[in-house]
Amino acid sequence: MNKKIFSGVQPTGNLHLGNYLGAIKNFVELNKDENNNCVFCVVDLHAITVKQDPKELRDNIRETVATFVACGINPEKSIIFNQSAVPAHSEAAWILSCVARMGWLNRMTQFKEKAGKDKEKASIGLYSYPVLMAADILLYDATHVPVGEDQKQHLELCRDIAQKFNNDYSVEDFLKVPDPLIQKEFSRIMSLKDGTKKMSKSELSDLSRINLTDSEDLIVNKIKKAKTDPLPLPSDSKELETRPEAKNLLGIYSSLNNFTLDQTINEFSGKNFSEFKEKLSQVLVEKINPVANEIKKLNKENEYLDKILLDGQKKANEYASNKLKKIHEIVGFL
Structure with a gap:
């Protein structure tokens, strides 16, 4: 059976060994399999849940694409695009946020960890981004999503949203309920200075x-x-x-x-x-x-990287906008 794989990577810049062994190495293997149709999204909308320098963000989007290609992902076999270039993601996120429930989002442990003690100062985007993540996945009828331990809860939320939408509007299996692809070993690479902490760009050293x-x-x-x-x-x-x-x-x-x-x-x-x-x-x-x-x-070849993103955007936009059009019909929009 053909698998439709969706995965998103934040354009944080300066990707490290933890990103490679925990995710990208797996993406390369999935990309090689003739039975897989892969969509790899640079999730720049997710990135702005914390303040970004605009120039750095643009550079980081390109560098993420360069890293995909340098590691062995074939842009002619897979769709590679940046999330903000496909408007259906933002609109579907709003529609699905009217299906998702506050109680579900309140249980998201990642928000609690990232917001820290002063949740009142956290952005609404940081709170609701799991709904945008659900929209990312559900727009492409993904059957499987590679996730690490820290994203399993978000995928469960995605599954809950899909099932509730299908039940609320009596459209069985319209939004495909995706299965996780969990890397059993070596999905979490730890800091070289402290084996109890995950390897991270945010660590000072x-x-x-x-x-x-x-x-x-x-x-x-x-x-x-x-x-x-x-x-x-x-x-x-x-x-x-x-x-x-x-x-x-x-x-x-x-x-x-x-x-x-x-x-x-x-x-x-x-x-x-x-x-x-x-x-x-x-x-x-x-x-x-x-x-x-x-x-x-590749970081010196902006035209080549932009062409990959543009080609990917066209393919992603066609698929996502068609799915969104059907969502409009189901919800009752004219």
Whole structure:
């Protein structure tokens, strides 16, 4: 059965190893499968839930496209576009926000985490963006959505909204209820400075992450300085439950090589971290350096990147506007 895959990536700029192993590497595999029709959206409307510098945002949208292509996503096989270029997303989000319920949104843990203690100062966009996310997915009749642990709740909301719309308007299966595609292993890559925190661009120290544009020397230096513990590498995965830094570094090595964690543990059991870090650096340089070079090259080719977005916009707009037209008819708009 053909799968219709939808996924969105925020144009935050300077994507890192966590973005690659947790999402983009999986996108590349999905893109290669002839049975998949993939839609990859640069979700710039989601990005402005927090204040953005306009010039930086434009640059980051292009850099996200450059990263997709540099990592191996084929723009001729998949649709790549930026969300704001397809007006149906915003309009469908409003219609679906009239179906969604306050109680559902109040349960969204990500809003509580991002808004912090002073929720009164958070934007309405930050509160309601899961409804926009639902619109993104439902406009394309997506059957499957790749999600990390932190987005599972949002996909559940999307499913609830689709089911309620279908029930309210007696249109069975009109809005397709999507299934999650959950990466079982290595979906969360942690900070190189603290194995209990997710790798993030927002962490102050650049040593906490491997950026996809890092040079060979930078990668080697960051792995050399990555936090470890004084014990030798374990012989059993159970030992890793109390050793977050070891678990993270072994997980990175495993994911880059398409190994299971157990295979990597067998390879390095009882060895010291210095030997392991040398091997990990080699693999990172081998996998990330070509991507970094390609991103830097593509970042100078704005016309090419804009053409990818324009081609993607035309395809996405045709599909999404047709779906929105049917939504209009169902709701009762003239």
